[in-house]
Amino acid sequence: MSTPRPFPSAKATTSYWRSTTLPIDTHSSTKDLPAHADVVIIGAGYCGTSIAHHLLTESKRQGHSAPSIAILEARQACSGATGRNGGHLKPDPYLRAARILETHGKKVAEHVASFEARQVQDVQDLIQSSGIDCDFEETMVSDVCLDNAGSFKTGQALRKAVAAGISTAQTIERTTGLEAERSLNSEIANEHKVSGIRGAKSCHKYKAARLWPYRLVCQMLETCVSQGVNLQTMTPVTSVLPQGDGEGWRVTTSRGSMTAAKIVHATNGYSSGLLPELRDRIVPVRGICAHLQGQGPQPPISDSYMLRFNDFEYDYLVPRPDGSIVVGGARRDYFKNLESWFNVDDDSTLIEPARHYFDGYMQRNFLGWENTNTQTEQVWTGIMGYSADGFPYVGEVPAKPGSYICAGFTGHGMPQIFHSAKHIALLLLNGKVDKQHAVPVPYQTDAERWGSSQEHSSLTLWRSVTEGSQLRSKI
Ligand SMILES: Cc1cc2nc3c(=O)[nH]c(=O)nc-3n(C[C@H](O)[C@H](O)[C@H](O)COP(=O)(O)OP(=O)(O)OC[C@H]3O[C@@H](n4cnc5c(N)ncnc54)[C@H](O)[C@@H]3O)c2cc1C
Secondary structure, three states, X not given: OOOOXXXXXXXXXXXXXXXXXXXXXXXXXXXXXXXXXXXXXXXXXXXXXXXXXXXXXXXXXXXXXXXXXXXXXXXXXXXXXHHHOOOEEOOOOOHHHHHHHHHHOHHHHHHHHHHHHHHHHHHHHHHHHHOOOOOOEEEEEEEEEOOXXXXXXXXXXXXXXXXXXXXXXXXXXXXXXXXXXXXXXOHHHOOOOOOOEOOOOEEEEEEEEEOOHHHHXXXXXXXXXXXXXXXXXXXXXXXXXXXXXXXXXXXXXXXXXXXXXXXXXXXXXXXXXXXXXXXXXXXXXXXXXXXXXXXXXXXXXXXXXXXXXXXXXXXXXXEOOOOOEEEEOOHHHOOOOHHHOEOOOOOOOOOHHHOOOOOOHHHHHEOOOOOOOOEEEEEEEEEEEEEOOOOXXXXXXXXXXXXXXXXXXXXXXXXXXXXXXXXXXXHHHHOOOOHHHOOOHHHEOOHHHHOOOOOOHXXXXXHHHHHHHHXXXXX
16 A cells, blocks of 8 residues: 655666667666756656756757756666656547547647647657657557447547547548458458457547657667766755745755755656645555466557557557567456555556466457467556646646656556647746747646646546446345
């Protein structure tokens, strides 16, 4: 069970992505911490690294020298959620937008959907222009519902998003009934290249990407360090306090302290460790993933997948270039046991009930895989930052001038972080962000959102699921 204030655990399960590490993994740019930096970024995941990247590139673009930057990371570089996720860079082109249409209207729904979609191209451009080797691949996603209710609801959401003119929903192909199940791998149905998932009720196809997140982030970090960023790994920050004279911050770590003019919390699931007022607003949520591998022949898969079993159980899956597979989810086996995942900051152990969920996964779900010997090769956990309202917190911390946060990506950071980080970098450099680069309004930090006492949406969902099953068992 989690401590009241979450901090990265000293050890962690080893993810597939971190099985071989790069030299920057335990880097310290200087033997001791620098005495001072203009900007201290806490956290060397995708978010903290992207903020440093944008600070450097924007400063260059604006024609002035970059501020001095230090990144303080509690463990190894990219050892948090980014180094242990599913490797899916998958914007949500319609489901989220359909929900936001109801709560915030069309302008915000379109902003959120296109904000996510744009990041695939922009990250691809960065990878190509910088020669980053991270197995980036554009992919089609087969987003499959395995229950009739889910198929109905996702169909409704798609129609609503299309009718409202949400740009990213317009090109989604929807297939239902038998057509949705037809195997990509089955010779008899070779012309029906739809999902290949046994029992599929519907399949929505759209574009996304997949990549090796650890390699992306570490290579971005290498560039930042080569341009003067002081990276200190294995340096947990224990407190951040305003300096007595009201000018900047004193940052205390296990290796001594330093001062900073401005501070950025890029600590995602651990944000309330240093900002305790966020305790109920950004909660550490433990997730689980596996790497599957087979010895003999297995049918090729080209798409990435979402498999939705009902409202709260879903898996995500990416094929790797070597034919192996990374798959995450497994909520079927643990979601009702709240203490195993909600408010848990320990990624040194597995979610025990889900340890064997991935065994026989391909044989169970993929047509044509029944006789393969694909096996679970590695299982690991990671800590996500789930925000109470499902939106990340991106902006200045209310009532703490010079302190910023970019966190709470709610298990969906890969298509949101790069441009959220740019928003923060522009705020740090210019004090404001132009409309073109601003994050969607619900991401922004204001005192009302910060102080909200609305129940965390994950708790609401958990309650509805557990109370629903108690009700069903009484009938
Ligand atoms: C199992 C799993 C599967 C996922 N799958 C996907 C997916 O397929 N697609 C997707 O979009 N998203 C996925 N996510 C979510 C995604 O990984 C995150 O949204 C994203 O990586 C968050 O990046 P970040 O940099 O904000 O956080 P992190 O990568 O967690 O980085 C935060 C860093 O801050 C450091 N830190 C925290 N507190 C302190 C402190 N006090 N002092 C110093 N350092 C500190 C941590 O050690 C950590 O390295 C998944 C997450 C998990 C756990």
